Amino acid sequence: MSISFTSSIISRLKRDIAEIERQIVQDKSKIAKINAKIKQLQTDKPEGSSPADQSKMTQIKKLSAQAVQLAESQTGLAKQLSVKNAELRLQLAKEKGI
Template sequence: MSISFTSSIISRLKREITEIERQIVHDKSKIAKINAKIKQLQKDKPDASLPADQSKLTQIKKLSAQAVQLTESQTDLAKQLSVKNAELRLQLAKDK
């Protein structure tokens, strides 16, 4: 394989790894904000008897679902990151 081809693969992998890492940090921040919002809503202790309290319970369920979805996304991103790092190590070994 030519050196320029290997170098372009390495550059691409580094960019992809950086983007995945950025997404992981962004998602972790979103999860933290969602959890803080859920705690705030739970602190108000809705009892579901009033329409406003029912709305809070609905909002808590919706936020919890978003948090679960983001957590699953984090798992997928971690797998992708692992694969990309392995590819990068392989390409760096070829480059030597």
């Protein structure tokens, strides 16, 4: 493999890794905001069965589902990140071996 080809693969992997890391940080921020909103709704809700209370419960359920979805996404992103880092280490080793 030529040096320029290996270098382009390394550059692409570094960009991919940076993008995945950026997405992980954004998702963690979203999860924190969702959890704060859920906590706020839980402390604000009076114990009753008025339509407003039901609306808050619906909001809490939707926000909880979003948080779960983002947490699952975090797992997938972590796996992608480890694969990309392994590929990068392999390509860097190849580059040094050339």
